[in-house]
Amino acid sequence: MIPIDYAIIADIITPGAKVLDLGCGDGDLLVLLKEKKKCRGTGIEIDSKAVVRCLERGVSVAQGNICGDLGVYEDLRFDYVILNESLQQVLNIEQALDEALRVGKRVIVGVPNFCQWKARWQVFFKGEMPVTKRLPFKWYNTPNLRFLSLKDFRDFCSAKDITIERTRYLANGKEVFAFSNLLADSGIFVLYRPTQHL
């Protein structure tokens, strides 16, 4: 069973594209893109055990930091740079996105929505930091460093000269087509920076 976010990303990406997956984990998405879309893919992952699992599955991955390791790539080297479920775990979001938008013709960002109605309900009525199926962590053990809503992310993009080319919103494994900031538990954005393409 392919997770819906992977299916959507695979659907967005054109066949044969050159892909860089930042924070690629065990390499599931790269394997999918390689098999389904004949992509030339590579990844960056900080956890050595995950890197070994990537190698076990025949994916080329270099252990490293997604924030500081893109400097070696020339501009627009990749057709797609993917930051799926990894951007909120980065301290310097602006630097990470700037670099991704520099080396990628398109950047696909998948982020959780910390302001879905379920979370809002917990904050408002229970007075607690939200813990949901989609956001299972407690405040003291969450790997997330940044907490954002889908609206926050859209606002951020418009303030930073980033064009949102496409969006897909999800709730509970299904697509959502309206009131995304309230209903969706996550969003997938296809971005590019126009000034990078002049």
Add this chain to the structure above:
Amino acid sequence: MTIVETQYLTVANSPHELTLRSGARLGPVTIAYETYGKLNSAKSNAILIVHAFTGDAHAAFYHKGDEKPGWWDEMIGPGRPFDTDKYFVICSNVLGSCRGTTGPASIDPKTGKPYGLTFPVVTINDMVAVEKMLVDHLGIKKLLSVAGGSMGGMQAAAWTVLFPDMMHSAIIIAACHRHTAQQIAFHEVGRQAVMADPDWLGGDYYGKTIPKRGLAVARMVGHITYMSEASMEQKFGRRLAKKDVLGYNFSKEFEVEGYLEYRGQSFVERFDANSYLYLTKAMDYFDLTEGDRKLSEVFSHVAADILIISFTSDWLYPSYQSQAMVRAMKANDVEVSYVELTSDYGHDAFLVEMDEQSKAVSNYLAKVYRERAS
């Protein structure tokens, strides 16, 4: 128990002597090598294993009568990462060594006596040139992989630059693209220990007393650099060898002292002091940038798929050196994978830390074989 034998090939016969990096000419050159597994009919499954400093051609299985297998036996064999049911594995002793391939202890045909210090200084690139002659002799046009750790990793890295079209992949473990001042410094201590031994006699000790003491001290220093503080603490701590109280004298009281002495003593029985000098020098000369080129430019012709592995506690060849190669290769669009494995064993980790290393290597090779060689 599979029994293997070392084989010998002589190349660079007169007048086709090998021209070394230094400009000196050397020939004939005998290459000691072993092979395991079967070369397939397409000759597409050959892997060259390149050994570390004091290693040899005997990488796996057993020599007749031996209790211990080859030096990388855990990695090579049926069902192991370098799977001899699938691949044809070659390992040769490096030029300048004393384990079967021509080196300073070999007889110079011109004089009928051992070369000693008249042996020309060799480089990592010279070793690779000799390995290429062996690969040519075996009729292999393109290796599936060249793999090795430490000095073997340096050779593998040099292979990617010198013969980029002769390999589908390279596995470079616990290595670097050039020796640093600290690495040179440790080697120089070893060399000075050898040369300070009165038995060394300017390298002309063959048939006389070998410079045991100096070579043992050199090896002791080496061993310290191959371990980590944590592994020494774990293995020895401050434990005393034979007694419970301090003796207030200079006998070997601490376990670590006895261990170093044992490693030094056993080493002098199997390794030639002059080879120690030549091989450390070869590593010290190693610099793929040749002093002034950019590393990204050096790797600009690499066509192989590359796997680079380093270990967290390796302070002799620290991870940043591997990462520099990774970055330079990425800049050239080389398909490169890199992993820094967690280990307390220091530089020795590539010989002892098998679990994750095996997983990484075996599946990586399977991928390269599937995607590039078949």
